[in-house]
Amino acid sequence: MRKTILTSLAVFLASSAAFAQSASDGKVKIGILNDQSGVYADFGGKSSVEAAKMAVEDFGGKVLGVPVEIVDADHQNKPDIASNIARQWYDTQQVDAIMELTTSSVALAVQAIGKEKKKVNIVTGAATTDLTGKACSPYGFHWAYDTHALAVGTGGALVKQGGDSWFFLTADYAFGYSLEQQTSDFVKSSGGKVVGAVRHPLASTDFSSFLLQAQSSGAKVIGLANAGLDTSNAIKQAAEFGITAGGQNLAALLFTLAEVHGLGLEAAQGLTLTEGYYWNLDDKSREFAKKFFARTKKMPNMVHSGTYSAVTQYLKAIQKAGTDDTDAVSKALHEMPVDDFFARNGTVAKNGRMIHDMYLLQVKKPADSKEPWDYFNVLATIPGKEAYMDPAKSGCELVK
């Protein structure tokens, strides 16, 4: 009986608190929209939803006294499906912000809708720099990584090792172009040359034709400007066709812990890659990773941990602004430094780019891996200013 009374009291207090706050509809709702069934389902997927829920729970489940709710949906990597969901969420479901947004074509579409409807979106899963370049939005933020950071990190490391001629295997959509472009620019500016490129459809299973073309090009480095299962299959088949044994290097430009786990250390060993987070970096990153593992049975990559960080920062911004009004929250997001287990020394630039340190990682040999998920050696920390494009040069109209 006493419990019942206490509960009803709590409910009453909560609802009266809701009355007094300034969140518009008595609730803050965050939508996680990503690929939950396709080639990128391990890259982000349901685990990102779980990370977002953890962020809300750790925040106390409430902001300004109103409950915070996470909703999620699978966009199947199709911009039209994603746009429909985003419009429904914004128009009829009172969703305040959409996050994650794996797949660049989808992120660009949803960010355009957010701009039109004046709603916040924070991208952690997609890579294209256009999100903070010509397609930037005053309410759009790009959190975990981007193609520029990958080009500087992984591309830079291979050029330093003497990889001065490149051939690209590029996924045939916005993300692939952007990644190929940025990496080409970087290679050329470092004195290297690009001898060719071939564009393959998203979710190809057989890469042997493309790999053969890359092989006969004689390039020292084969840049894989693709992601997820596509990259894993390309790496596996490159080994099969004796490409790696023949002295050509593979640059898996976007490859994370999740894909390394799927491919296995035997096939992945020696690969150089760039991530914005590694679980085994220090105590803070390990603490989150262990909690995440307990819920999902896998270790987080930069998309999962980045989503946690983005949700947390968004809630902090609402708290700081004292309202969930888009303009005020966006202003707070732009002003507040980001310092958590994910981002060290993070700042948000005018174009919406969250600038933070990135890590150059190398996949361990199977013999060197001491425990499950112990996959990477940290080769270098890339300071945020080097990793990310100078906002003034991004082409974003918001940067004057």
Added chain:
Amino acid sequence: MTMIFGIPLQAFLGQLLIGLINGSFYALLSLGLAVIFGLLRVINFAHGAQYMLGAFAAMLMLQYFGISYWFALIFAPIIVGLFGAFIERTMLSRLYNLDPLYGLLFTFGLALTIEGTFRYLYGSSGQPYAVPTQLAGGTNLGFMFLPIYRGWVVVVSLVACIGTWLLIEKTKLGSYLRAATENPVLVQAFGVNVPVLLTLTYGIGAGLAAFAGVLAAPIYQVSPLMGSNIIIVVFAVVVVGGMGSIMGAIVTGYMLGIAEGLTKVFYPEASNIVIFVIMAIVLLLRPAGLFGRDA
């Protein structure tokens, strides 16, 4: 250097061979579909899932029981075949009297369920499966480096295709099967157990898909998505070859594999639609398919 259509002859030969290798998978998979459609009139949308199950069976057998690739090549198709037979006996056989659309919907739902379950259990990135040591490495053919395993795939699938064709066209069992399709009542009157024959057929079809899955495991990531990635192409192959024509499925499988391989050289962006373009053209000119008998 000799050039063909603006690319070096060596690269051209390499791409032809790659096309042939991929064609082997198309042939093997469309063969199973053609057998099932030809004899049961069921459009088996679960074929991709059965292919995926074959690959997973091989991987799980290795992981948990240490069963090698060679035994998996025999056991995985048997296991998946039995599973197929069970599905046919308990569920699919109830739909024979209905419109063929019901069979299609049922198998499609089955495929989604199986794939969803495996995605839940194993994630979408899949798991690796090593090439058996006896077939590791490759040889330099002069114009390309051929992984021995890929050569093996071409040979084995060719043998399996011809074997299945012989089984159905040239043996007594095959003649029963074909007769049962033409006129089940009459064949039953001769004392042949038709329902068992149909169950057997579906089991064989599913087993063939699983066989292709085991062959594919060392090449592609063993992933829950591997079936849905390939199944649509395979359906196009069957349609181009002529629904239900076994020889048509085999020949078209290899042909379209080569067509796709060459497209990857000349215009890579179109490589995932070239097969459907060919399908559209064939359907316009020969609605029954290249090898189909006009209905």
